Amino acid sequence: xxxxxxxxxxxxxxxxxxxxxxxxxxxxTAIGNILxxxxxxxSLLLMxxxxxxxxxxxxxxxxxxxxxxxxxxxxxxxxxLGLQVLIExxxxxxxxxxxxxxxxxxxxxxxxxxxIFVVAKLAFxxxxx
Amino acid sequence: xxxxxxxxxxxxxxxxxxxxxxxxSIFHRATGFILATVGMVTLLWWxxxxxxxxxxxxxxxxxxxxxxxxxxxxxMAINWFFRLLGLAVTFxxxxxxxxxxxxxxxxxxxxxxxxxxxxxxxxxxxxxxxATAFVVLFVASRFLGV
Numbered sequence: 682x683x684x685x686x687x688x689x690x691x692x693x694x695x696x697x698x699x700x701x702x703x704x705x706x707x708x709x710t711a712i713g714n715i716l717x718x719x720x721x722x723x724s725l726l727l728m729x730x731x732x733x734x735x736x737x738x739x740x741x742x743x744x745x746x747x748x749x750x751x752x753x754x755x756x757x758x759x760x761x762l763g764l765q766v767l768i769e770x771x772x773x774x775x776x777x778x779x780x781x782x783x784x785x786x787x788x789x790x791x792x793x794x795x796x797i798f799v800v801a802k803l804a805f806x807x808x809x810x
Numbered sequence: 811x812x813x814x815x816x817x818x819x820x821x822x823x824x825x826x827x828x829x830x831x832x833x834x835s836i837f838h839r840a841t842g843f844i845l846a847t848v849g850m851v852t853l854l855w856w857x858x859x860x861x862x863x864x865x866x867x868x869x870x871x872x873x874x875x876x877x878x879x880x881x882x883x884x885x886m887a888i889n890w891f892f893r894l895l896g897l898a899v900t901f902x903x904x905x906x907x908x909x910x911x912x913x914x915x916x917x918x919x920x921x922x923x924x925x926x927x928x929x930x931x932x933x934x935x936x937x938x939x940x941a942t943a944f945v946v947l948f949v950a951s952r953f954l955g956v
Binding site: 708711712714715718726731733734736737740749753756757760763764767792795796799800802803 | 858
């Protein structure tokens with residue numbers, strides 16, 4: 682017989698309350714991606730021409746730079762969650778899995794920061810030829 | 811050994827009978843992988859080419875859109891390689907979008923009836939195909955003068 686109290690016996694054995702986090706984040710970023718990529722596709726279809734100067738001026742506007750940065754963050758978050766599942770499903774060696782997961786994080790964070798910097802530079806310093 | 815077609819099949823990719831419902835699941839994962847690798851790198855290349863100025867944008871266009879009139883055979887081949895990648899990314903985008911919306915519908919508990927499920931799985935493929943065809947026509951008419 683266990684002489685501990687009932688609460689002592691069950692404490693720490695239940696759900697950590699984080700089980701749904703990955704699932705929910707993937708859905709939320711998916712909804713964000715639907716909105717943001719639709720915005721990008723419609724903007725591109727309505728673009729008068731695709732010269733670098735036109736695109737740079739377009740991208741430098743606050744109303745374009747902000748959704749573009751949001752889209753970069755959202756896409757890369759969603760991709761991180763998705764590729765994480767691929768690694769968990771197909772990489773079974775614990776060491777390789779750790780390495781792949783670290784590489785994945787480097788890839789998405791570095792790429793997102795690069796993309797944000799490109800857009801921010803255009804928005805803050807103006808479109809130069 | 812004669813194969814009895816009535817025997818149940820063990821669930822693995824090579825022996826599954828393909829149906830829209832199972833194909834869309836695999837395609838969702840495969841297209842997600844393409845978008846997360848080729849798609850995202852292309853997006854960053856496009857953005858940094860815009861930020862980099864007229865010259866760097868011309869390089870992007872030379873590879874991805876058109877190698878130009880005076881291109882050598884090798885340059886044309888590279889151009890076609892990137893065009894095919896672009897086509898793959900475009901189809902992946904619409905396929906992942908369509909099957910992703912289908913996933914969101916399934917998540918609220920709707921569309922599990924066999925016939926409904928099959929219909930919407932096929933519809934997602936058809937939608938992705940036509941959206942891709944539309945983009946191909948758009949690009950051809952706006953950039954390549956077709």
